Amino acid sequence: MGIAYGGDYNPEQWPRETWAEDMALMREAGVNRVSVGIFSWAKFEPEEGRFEFEWFDEVLDLLADNGIEACLATPTASPPPWFAASYPEALPVDTEGRRLTHGSRQAFDPSSDVYLAKALAITEQVARRYADHPAVGMWHIHNEYGCHNARSYSEAATAKFRTWLRDRYGDLDGLNAAWGTAFWSQAYSSWEQVFVPLPTPTIANPAHVLDFKRFSSHQLTRLYDAEATVVRRYSDKPMTTNFMTGSHPEIDLWEFAEHVDFVSTDHYLERPFEHVGLAFAADYARSLGGGKPWVLMEHSTSAVNWQGRNRAKAPRELIRNSMSHLARGADAIMFFQWRASRQGAEKWHSGMVPHAGTDSKIWREVRELGARLGDLAELEGSTVTAEAAILWDYQNLWAQEHEAKPTADLDAMRVRDTYYAALWRAGITADVAHPEGDLSGYRLVVVPAVYLMSRDAAENLERFVRGGGTVLVSPYSGIADETDAVYLGGYPGALTDLVGVRSDEFYPLIDDTVALASGGTGSIWTETAATRGAEVRDTYLDGTPAWTVNRYGEGRAHYLTTFVDDATLDRVVAAAASDAGVEPTAEAPAGVEVVRRSHVDGRSWLVCVNHLDEDVKVKTAAEAIDVPAGEVVVHAERA
Ligand code: GLA
Numbered sequence: 065m066g067i068a069y070g071g072d073y074n075p076e077q078w079p080r081e082t083w084a085e086d087m088a089l090m091r092e093a094g095v096n097r098v099s100v101g102i103f104s105w106a107k108f109e110p111e112e113g114r115f116e117f118e119w120f121d122e123v124l125d126l127l128a129d130n131g132i133e134a135c136l137a138t139p140t141a142s143p144p145p146w147f148a149a150s151y152p153e154a155l156p157v158d159t160e161g162r163r164l165t166h167g168s169r170q171a172f173d174p175s176s177d178v179y180l181a182k183a184l185a186i187t188e189q190v191a192r193r194y195a196d197h198p199a200v201g202m203w204h205i206h207n208e209y210g211c212h213n214a215r216s217y218s219e220a221a222t223a224k225f226r227t228w229l230r231d232r233y234g235d236l237d238g239l240n241a242a243w244g245t246a247f248w249s250q251a252y253s254s255w256e257q258v259f260v261p262l263p264t265p266t267i268a269n270p271a272h273v274l275d276f277k278r279f280s281s282h283q284l285t286r287l288y289d290a291e292a293t294v295v296r297r298y299s300d301k302p303m304t305t306n307f308m309t310g311s312h313p314e315i316d317l318w319e320f321a322e323h324v325d326f327v328s329t330d331h332y333l334e335r336p337f338e339h340v341g342l343a344f345a346a347d348y349a350r351s352l353g354g355g356k357p358w359v360l361m362e363h364s365t366s367a368v369n370w371q372g373r374n375r376a377k378a379p380r381e382l383i384r385n386s387m388s389h390l391a392r393g394a395d396a397i398m399f400f401q402w403r404a405s406r407q408g409a410e411k412w413h414s415g416m417v418p419h420a421g422t423d424s425k426i427w428r429e430v431r432e433l434g435a436r437l438g439d440l441a442e443l444e445g446s447t448v449t450a451e452a453a454i455l456w457d458y459q460n461l462w463a464q465e466h467e468a469k470p471t472a473d474l475d476a477m478r479v480r481d482t483y484y485a486a487l488w489r490a491g492i493t494a495d496v497a498h499p500e501g502d503l504s505g506y507r508l509v510v511v512p513a514v515y516l517m518s519r520d521a522a523e524n525l526e527r528f529v530r531g532g533g534t535v536l537v538s539p540y541s542g543i544a545d546e547t548d549a550v551y552l553g554g555y556p557g558a559l560t561d562l563v564g565v566r567s568d569e570f571y572p573l574i575d576d577t578v579a580l581a582s583g584g585t586g587s588i589w590t591e592t593a594a595t596r597g598a599e600v601r602d603t604y605l606d607g608t609p610a611w612t613v614n615r616y617g618e619g620r621a622h623y624l625t626t627f628v629d630d631a632t633l634d635r636v637v638a639a640a641a642s643d644a645g646v647e648p649t650a651e652a653p654a655g656v657e658v659v660r661r662s663h664v665d666g667r668s669w670l671v672c673v674n675h676l677d678e679d680v681k682v683k684t685a686a687e688a689i690d691v692p693a694g695e696v697v698v699h700a701e702r703a
Pocket of ligand 1: 207208330332362368369400410413
């Protein structure tokens with residue numbers, strides 16, 4: 065089909081007369097795929113056990129007649145009101161122990177067996193009825209697992225948490241050792257004493273909380289597997305669920321990605337990183353699928369409705385955003401949603417057909433995008449190669465979310481995004497890698513505050529550098545093992561040998577910054593670092609090392625002891641990239657994104673996205689490409 069184009073289609077929100085117009089407009093816009101059925105449970109099963117599918121038969125027939133593929137969802141993300149009324153014990157429970165009520169969506173406890181039974185029953189109905197419908201090309205299991213109910217603190221969760229812990233630790237001795245319960249008299253003498261982490265008088269045991277987050281993530285993956293197993297009995301079409309690679313980090317997507325047939329993700333711009341955050345989310349989606357093309361299941365044509373102040377996209381921004389996803393390996397560009405709703409919680413969320421109708425900026429750009437994607441069919445299946453990677457691991461983030469740490473100013477996601485942004489400004493295409501993942505294809509690896517780091521991960525990095533790779537390590541990396549126990553002997557713990565620097569104490573900054581000899585500034589963090597063989601590149605004004613480089617085997621390890629300003633970080637990244645022999649994809653002004661997609665047969669394209677208000681030239685060794693202000697050029701490279 066070339067590059068797929070479309071969005072979530074929710075015809076049940078509209079009178080039947082609208083459906084024919086929808087088909088005509090979809091054809092006009094070049095739409096060739098829509099996601100359907102996502103929130104249709106109450107229409108499919110208005111009362112428990114009574115099903116009404118005729119209206120949906122008509123929807124799928126219309127799509128088939130118009131040559132539009134259906135990405136058919138199981139509707140299990142929003143159980144109908146009868147579910148809450150009949151099974152109140154299956155509703156989610158919040159951190160304060162309050163049971164939530166029906167009236168929005170995702171009102172179910174992921175640990176509830178009743179929920180699972182009812183979800184599988186409707187899944188079976190949908191799969192059996194529609195597996196062979198000609199419109200159905202793929203399956204969309206559920207919707208955004210864990211978007212609103214990732215962690216439920218119910219009795220059902222407690223029971224399942226205990227089982228999960230027994231599987232993990234074998235016995236209470238194992239649990240007590242892993243959780244360090246010798247501290248504050250917390251040793252457990254029976255499994256019945258173990259609960260999900262409900263409110264405590266003061267600071268909770270960090271290992272307990274971390275394990276609950278691991279457990280909760282696992283529960284959601286398990287729900288996916290259960291539905292996928294039912295669908296698979298009826299259909300051999302590919303299945304996925306829409307991840308959120310740029311937000312909602314409550315699910316370990318490294319684990320989840322092993323369960324889907326292909327990766328899809330949803331992305332919404334968020335301040336302050338906006339289109340740079342988009343690039344990260346797209347690179348991460350690609351990396352989760354091992355580099356294979358992926359599906360952008362949702363993004364927005366303009367404003368969302370959930371950010372307090374919801375910025376409408378500037379003219380051309382919709383095109384730039386979509387093309388950035390395409391540049392980074394997406395083979396499908398889709399939106400939430402086809403028609404902006406008139407009613408309900410999301411009536412102020414943009415759609416492909418806005419409230420204003422077709423005489424609108426949004427519709428004109430939606431049509432233009434459809435036409436342009438139609439012309440880019442040849443890119444389908446092409447891939448992106450990255451020589452750099454940035455490490456990202458949920459368990460590290462979850463550990464750092466704990467309230468008691470050296471400074472509340474250190475935010476693991478913020479550090480990751482700041483370091484990724486420096487790669488983006490340098491024009492370096494990066495993958496996202498798990499700390500224990502295969503790094504052998506990279507020359508440069510960035511380690512942004514990977515505080516929780518297993519011995520295996522530390523050895524992985526040592527092996528990478530010994531073999532000639534370059535790493536750039538931020539403060540607060542390599543500090544604790546996977547049970548959140550601190551490595552002894554000085555910081556950065558497991559990475560001390562690799563970086564050739566040892567600190568005996570952290571000095572988080574309280575309300576000031578630290579000046580650097582280079583003229584730059586450090587913030588949030590300082591250390592009393594002493595070198596052990598590393599070369600010093602920059603210092604605080606008292607001579608304490610701020611930036612060091614250590615030769616290790618055939619490679620080099622750059623280490624920073626403070627969070628430096630962007631200009632300084634750009635210099636550090638440039639030096640590390642130069643050590644690694646990593647070049648930007650093309651020569652382009654900062655603010656212009658250039659990513660190469662290529663086929664194994666040698667055909668390749670440079671996707672150039674100009675985020676600036678001025679016309680620019682993008683130069684490669686062979687050619688110069690004109691990219692007008694705010695525009696996107698997809699340039700076929702000469703073989
Ligand atoms: C998510 C959901 C959609 C919609 C959008 C709004 O991506 O999957 O149903 O709520 O957010 O931005």
